[in-house]
Amino acid sequence: MVFDKLRLKKRASSIPDAGPVAELGKEPSTKQIYQSRENFGVCFGSSFVLERWIFDDLFSETNGETEYDAVSSLVSKFGADQARTKFENHWKNYINDDDWNWLSSHQVKSIRLPIGYWDVDGGSFAKGYDFEKFASVYSNAWSIIKQNYIEPAANYQISILIDVHALPAGGANSNAHSGIPNANGGFFKDTSAQINMAKMMGWIANDLKNYDNIAGIQVVNEAEFDESTKAPSTYYGAAISEIRKYDDSIPVYISDGWWPDQWAKWVQSEQGSDGYIGVVVDDHVYRCFSDSDKSKSADQIINDLNGDVLTNISDNSNGVDFIVGEYSCVLDQQTWDKGGNRDELVKKFGNTQSQLFDQRASGSYFWTFKFQSGNGGEWDFKTMTNAGAIIPPQQVNSPNQNEFQQKLNEAYNNHVNYWKSQGGSYDFDRFKAGYTQAFTDGATFSKFNSRLGRRQAWKRSRSNDYVQSKGNSNNQWEYDQGFDEGLKDYYGY
Incomplete structure (x- = not known):
């Protein structure tokens, strides 16, 4: 155990820098756009990590709620070969051509694909854990993920965020989506498991590095709230370091443990x-679970969103991009008991979330895509999209040269006039350069029918590029401010 702790700390002790998001003097590649665009997306809940309330067909032989309950009962009743066939039929039929066409036609840019550690590399990383005995059932899971999900998605210019939703040794939280009954969040107390999962993340990065349409690798889902960053950050550092051995560009997603500012810091x-x-920090936005939200009316919850979604982040989130990896339009029945027109309020709730996520996050993923029986109401992406509650980010037509020049002049003059009034020494050309670069990059993403999402990553990379070409300055902050102003004006924030 002591040796494992030392190994884990060594891996986490020096996190390497990632490569630049785009190369100096070059337009971003297709792969770089997939990695950095704003991802309006949806989660494929109960695809590779089963949840009975979403898809229950594989729970025919059990009263349990978890993947382990489903697979163990089917193997016990039918044997491993028939169980594998049943699971593979589910994976292959979860998504079809009609679904891909619908997603594409509704401007979906990305899929967050929850998987279990048992799905990776034919179940080889399940050795020593609960799912080891069922490895043969999952022997083809990884190839199906690539052939039936990643590759078809690319045909529709849709990316895949690989979300390692379920981890071993008790899971990252105590919920059924950890894949086992009686999950207890013990993963962050098991250094050996953390080392193995960090290695697995490196394996995933290496295996997928030739696919352009991988948005990122999420190394944990919904880590439980912790007053200290010590245990999760050690695992995060080790996982990032392993991934960087094989791919220095892929974004790595971590959970904010329900405290976004803690992980921004x-x-x-x-x-x-x-x-x-x-690194991209994943925040989940639900307003149907806490006693505080249950005590509010729908209007109160909607009005409070502006003040409590990704706000009060250290240093204005400098250098840190967020996604909203899960959200819904669901409010608790206690909220609805307080009155109001439900259809109108659901639409208002969803619209407000869509607007805020567009402004404050580099992407958002609705939970969830589809249900086996009927529709899932306010949990259902298609239903909420058709109701007009979920709105994709508006695409922007690049302004012509005259429009750009007018906006640049106005922003530049405002910047110059303000700082001249403050006294001191400035380098106003850096503001102009940052502003211009933001417009140039915005236009590049527009050509791909996309918006720039990882704005903090992009700004930092472009700012470093400028320093390399023009030299450093105590006024480099003006470039950064110009970049922010340029994006704000380009997208009309």
Whole structure:
């Protein structure tokens, strides 16, 4: 155990910088756009990590709620070969051509694909854990993920976020989506399991590095709230370091453990003022579970969103991009008991979330895509999209040269006039350069029918590029401010 702790700490002790999000003087590649665009997306809940309330066909032989209950009962009743066939039929039929066409036609850019550690590399990483005895059932899972999900998605210019939703040794939280009964969040107390999972993340990165349409690798889902960053950050550092051995560009997604500012500070601390470790922080937004939300009316919840979704982040989130990896339009029945027109309020709730996520996050993923029986109401992406509750980010037509020049002149003059009034020495050309670069990058993403999503990563990379070409300055902050203003004006924030 002591040796495992030392190994884990060694892997986590020096997190390497990620590579640049785009190369100096070059337009971003297709792969770089997939990695950095704003991802309006949806989660494929109960695809590779079963949840009975979404898809229950594989729970025919059990009263349990978890993947382990489903697979163990089917193997016991039918044997491993028939169980494998049943699972593979589910995976292959979860998504079809009609679904891909619908997603594409509704401007979906990305899929968050929850998987279990048992799905990776024919179940080889399940050795020593609960799912080891069922490895043969999952022997083809990874190839199906690539052939039936990643590759077809690319045909529709849709990316895949690989979300390792379920981890071993008790899971990252105590919920059924950890894959086992009686999950207890014990993963962060098991250093050996953390080492193995960090290695697995490196294996995933290496195996998928030739696919352009991988948005990132999420190394944990919904880590439980912890007052200290010590245990999760050690695993995060080790996982990032393993991934970077094979791919220095792939974004690595971590859970904020329901405390976004805590993990923004951690990323900022690891990066310093000008480094970049390629991390995106995942925040989940639900307003149907806490006693506080249940006590509010729908209007109160909607009105409170502006003040409590990704707000009060350290240093204005400098250097840190967020996604909203899960959200819904669901409110608790106690909220609805307080009155109001439900259809109108659901639409208002969803619209408000869509607007805020567009402004404050680099992407958002609705939970969830489809249900086996009927529709899932306010949990159902298609239903909420058809109701007009979920709105994709508006695409922007690049302004012509005259429009750009007018906006640049106005922003530049405002910047110059303000700082001249403050006295001191400035380098106003850096503001102009940052502003211009933001417009140029915005236009590049528009050509791909996309918006720039990882704005913090992109700004930091472009700012470092400028320093390399023009030299450093105490006024480099003007470039960064110009970049922010340029994006704001380009997208009309």
